[in-house]
Amino acid sequence: MKKLFSNARLILPNQDDPQLGSVLTSGDIISEVGEVTDSNDSQNIDCNGKILAPGIVDLGVFAIDKPAFHFGGITRAALMPDQNPILDMPAMVKHLASEGKPDLWSHPIAAATKGLAGLELAEIGLMQLAGAKAVATGRQWIADSGVMLKLLQYCQSLDITVIVHSEDAGLTRNAVATAGETATRLGLSSAPSSAEALSISRDIALVRETGAKVHFRQVTTKQGLNLIREAKFDGLPVSCGITPAHLFLSDIAVSDFRTFARLSPPLRSETDRQACLEAIKEGVIDVISSGHDPRGPEDKRLPFAEAKVGMAGAETLLALSLNLVRDDMISMNRMFELLSTNPAKILGVQAGILAKDYEADLIVIDPDTPWQVDTRKMAASAGNTPFDSLPVQGRATSIYKGGKAL
Amino acid sequence: MTSTVSSSPHQFPEGSDAFPQRHLLGIAGLQPWEILYLLKEAKQWVDLNKKSSKHANRLDGLTVINAFFENSTRTLLSFEIAGKRMGADVVNMHAAQSSIKKGETLIDTAVTLNSMKADAIVIRHASSGAVQLIADKVDCPVLNAGDGSHEHPTQALLDALTIQRRKGDISGLTITICGDVMHSRVARSNIYCLTTLGAKVRVCAPPSLLPDALDRMNVDTVSNFDAALDGTDVVMMLRLQNERMNGDFIPSPREYHYLYGLTKERLKNAKPDALIMHPGPMNRGVEIDSGVADDLERSAITEQVEMGVAVRMACLDILTRKSRGVEGWS
Numbered sequence: 122m123k124k125l126f127s128n129a130r131l132i133l134p135n136q137d138d139p140q141l142g143s144v145l146t147s148g149d150i151i152s153e154v155g156e157v158t159d160s161n162d163s164q165n166i167d168c169n170g171k172i173l174a175p176g177i178v179d180l181g182v183f184a185i186d187k188p189a190f191h192f193g194g195i196t197r198a199a200l201m202p203d204q205n206p207i208l209d210m211p212a213m214v215k216h217l218a219s220e221g222k223p224d225l226w227s228h229p230i231a232a233a234t235k236g237l238a239g240l241e242l243a244e245i246g247l248m249q250l251a252g253a254k255a256v257a258t259g260r261q262w263i264a265d266s267g268v269m270l271k272l273l274q275y276c277q278s279l280d281i282t283v284i285v286h287s288e289d290a291g292l293t294r295n296a297v298a299t300a301g302e303t304a305t306r307l308g309l310s311s312a313p314s315s316a317e318a319l320s321i322s323r324d325i326a327l328v329r330e331t332g333a334k335v336h337f338r339q340v341t342t343k344q345g346l347n348l349i350r351e352a353k354f355d356g357l358p359v360s361c362g363i364t365p366a367h368l369f370l371s372d373i374a375v376s377d378f379r380t381f382a383r384l385s386p387p388l389r390s391e392t393d394r395q396a397c398l399e400a401i402k403e404g405v406i407d408v409i410s411s412g413h414d415p416r417g418p419e420d421k422r423l424p425f426a427e428a429k430v431g432m433a434g435a436e437t438l439l440a441l442s443l444n445l446v447r448d449d450m451i452s453m454n455r456m457f458e459l460l461s462t463n464p465a466k467i468l469g470v471q472a473g474i475l476a477k478d479y480e481a482d483l484i485v486i487d488p489d490t491p492w493q494v495d496t497r498k499m500a501a502s503a504g505n506t507p508f509d510s511l512p513v514q515g516r517a518t519s520i521y522k523g524g525k526a527l
Numbered sequence: 528m529t530s531t532v533s534s535s536p537h538q539f540p541e542g543s544d545a546f547p548q549r550h551l552l553g554i555a556g557l558q559p560w561e562i563l564y565l566l567k568e569a570k571q572w573v574d575l576n577k578k579s580s581k582h583a584n585r586l587d588g589l590t591v592i593n594a595f596f597e598n599s600t601r602t603l604l605s606f607e608i609a610g611k612r613m614g615a616d617v618v619n620m621h622a623a624q625s626s627i628k629k630g631e632t633l634i635d636t637a638v639t640l641n642s643m644k645a646d647a648i649v650i651r652h653a654s655s656g657a658v659q660l661i662a663d664k665v666d667c668p669v670l671n672a673g674d675g676s677h678e679h680p681t682q683a684l685l686d687a688l689t690i691q692r693r694k695g696d697i698s699g700l701t702i703t704i705c706g707d708v709m710h711s712r713v714a715r716s717n718i719y720c721l722t723t724l725g726a727k728v729r730v731c732a733p734p735s736l737l738p739d740a741l742d743r744m745n746v747d748t749v750s751n752f753d754a755a756l757d758g759t760d761v762v763m764m765l766r767l768q769n770e771r772m773n774g775d776f777i778p779s780p781r782e783y784h785y786l787y788g789l790t791k792e793r794l795k796n797a798k799p800d801a802l803i804m805h806p807g808p809m810n811r812g813v814e815i816d817s818g819v820a821d822d823l824e825r826s827a828i829t830e831q832v833e834m835g836v837a838v839r840m841a842c843l844d845i846l847t848r849k850s851r852g853v854e855g856w857s
Contacts, residue, residue, distance in 0.1 A: 300738070300739040300740075301739050301740050302739070302740040302743040302744075304738070304739065305738040305739055305740050305741060305743075305744070306555065306715070306744065307655055307656065307677055308655040308674075308675050308676030308677035308678070308710075308712060308715055309655055309656075309675075309676070310676075311738075311739065313739075377659075378655070378656030378659060378660070418634075419632070422632075422634055422660070423632070423633065423634075423660070424633065424652065424654035424655070424656050424657035424660055424675075425654070425655060425656045426654050426655065426656075426675070427654055
């Protein structure tokens with residue numbers, strides 16, 4: 122039952138760099154961290170000086186795709202309510218909360234409104250009881266500010282985080298791209314990037330009103346990030362996330378009508394992309410997630426505007442995030458705060474940290490292993506990545522969920 | 528990259544080097560000499576089309592499929608006539624009311640067309656990029672007859688040919704494009720074509736119909752229509768779609784006419800011999816007055832239609848040269 126992970130470089134909370142040491146797990150819980158000596162009743166796992174980190178908690182995926190998650194070192198995935206049918210009933214939440222166990226935990230996110238229509242509140246309390254760890258507006262915003270206010274008041278009382286999508290639908294309507302040179306050249310309907318700031322601005326005003334915890338799932342523009350920075354400065358309970366796509370690609374990736382680069386929110390200008398990198402460096406962004414949404418040819422091999430949004434991101438999440446470490450934007454330890462610690466905190470689950478009494482979700486990673494992203498050879502149920510044929514470095518070499526090797 | 532290329536034949540590269548493209552999906556990315564070569568080749572068909580017997584036999588035995596996934600009368604007819612005059616067997620597929628409605632995907636339709644062994648496929652589709660998607664899946668040359676708001680290359684070529692015939696060298700001319708630029712594939716292809724050939728292009732549109740970052744495409748945007756017309760050599764009016772006239776993008780047709788309608792009075796701002804163009808079909812009394820459209824001296828609108836057939840004949844000829852084994856076009 123007991124396992125000793127020795128000779129590892131540990132990613133510990135409140136440390137700047139990995140520290141040499143050991144982790145002792147007992148069942149599915151971490152029982153000791155640091156200078157642990159060998160005991161008779163434990164199985165010894167020599168990590169050979171590799172990095173031992175808390176398993177990645179992927180906040181906001183669109184499909185439970187175990188092979189992709191395991192390839193990517195993801196031990197927990199929070200599932201967006203944008204499913205078919207939409208996750209707006211306690212029974213569905215209960216069913217999905219056990220999907221993937223024991224080697225992957227999925228945390229269904231409850232739909233904020235019935236059918237994600239943005240009109241009537243869903244049974245959030247009952248879904249929380251059934252296992253929902255957060256509430257989300259889905260891949261759309263709630264246009265009616267009155268409904269949004271009630272939602273935040275309600276969730277504040279239940280102490281559950283609301284994950285919001287930040288695009289003012291009045292501006293985005295049929296848009297499939299961000300307004301700019303690429304959209305103009307391609308003749309794609311587009312919306313100004315300020316659609317994001319408008320929506321964030323309203324939601325922050327309502328956070329001020331209610332004190333509800335709000336996580337802005339993807340903030341991708343300079344204007345939007347400025348608003349988040351200001352709200353945090355004012356001490357509001359807000360956090361925000363991003364996916365590697367918006368950190369490493371701009372709207373130029375859409376040229377040639379590449380539907381794998383059709384995302385929601387759409388890819389932004391280079392100026393906005395640089396602002397996102399700056400926000401990562403500065404600490405304004407709290408979470409990096411994959412937004413994993415595997416889509417086959419029936420959804421992607423279509424004219425750009427007709428193709429479904431989303432990318433398969435689980436496999437590339439770790440390797441692309443490691444680029445930020447290599448480029449000296451953030452430390453290795455900070456990267457795991459973004460990938461594991463903060464998402465777990467937002468979900469309120471006892472994971473994402475190497476510390477006593479936390480879940481023994483562990484990954485051993487080799488940050489330097491080179492490999493190449495190949496859309497034809499992915500573990501995911503579909504290979505729709507805009508990073509096809511990109512050479513990357515770093516991957517999880519072993520993964521332990523609840524102390525068990527996978 | 529523009530002005531010095533003349534249209535005299537001996538200055539074009541030999542054989543397929545004059546036009547090395549497999550498809551004609553857009554004007555973007557074409558070199559000036561490639562455009563000029565297409566225009567030069569079209570000229571011979573202008574002469575043929577004026578004769579009583581208009582038949583050439585270059586495409587004898589070849590099959591051309593006009594696959595129109597969006598309704599069209601003028602462009603379809605023009606392509607059909609062009610193909611038939613070149614001697615090809617022309618088949619029209621009105622996909623707007625066919626299997627696409629039964630749920631078949633565009634790719635499956637493309638594969639089906641490919642299996643029918645067409646020698647060229649002409650495609651129109653309501654979605655930007657759709658024609659390129661099909662072109663990637665078929666073995667024969669594909670001609671874009673308009674994809675969404677993206678490109679309509681043969682329209683730009685016929686416009687360029689019309690301007691060339693009336694004004695000579697396009698390089699150095701000032702050309703004003705006015706109307707719904709945002710949704711217009713005609714505007715995009717013309718901007719690419721005319722700027723590549725060295726014209727100075729001005730764009731004028733209501734702010735709600737003006738796309739972002741046009742300055743990056745080497746055009747000037749002028750919001751006041753009179754200022755946009757000032758001293759211009761060519762006025763190219765765009766069609767305003769009915770569904771955009773009533774409150775969605777502009778308040779009303781009459782207000783549009785007041786602000787952006789081309790009238791005789793307004794035209795006084797342009798050069799006295801300014802050429803008037805419109806891709807058709809026109810909304811008379813909205814974007815253009817009948818008095819202007821029907822001015823035989825200055826309006827080139829019917830000539831545009833005439834050039835359309837010649838340009839499409841040239842495109843079908845050039846793109847099928849490889850499969851026909853024309854010397855130098857391997």
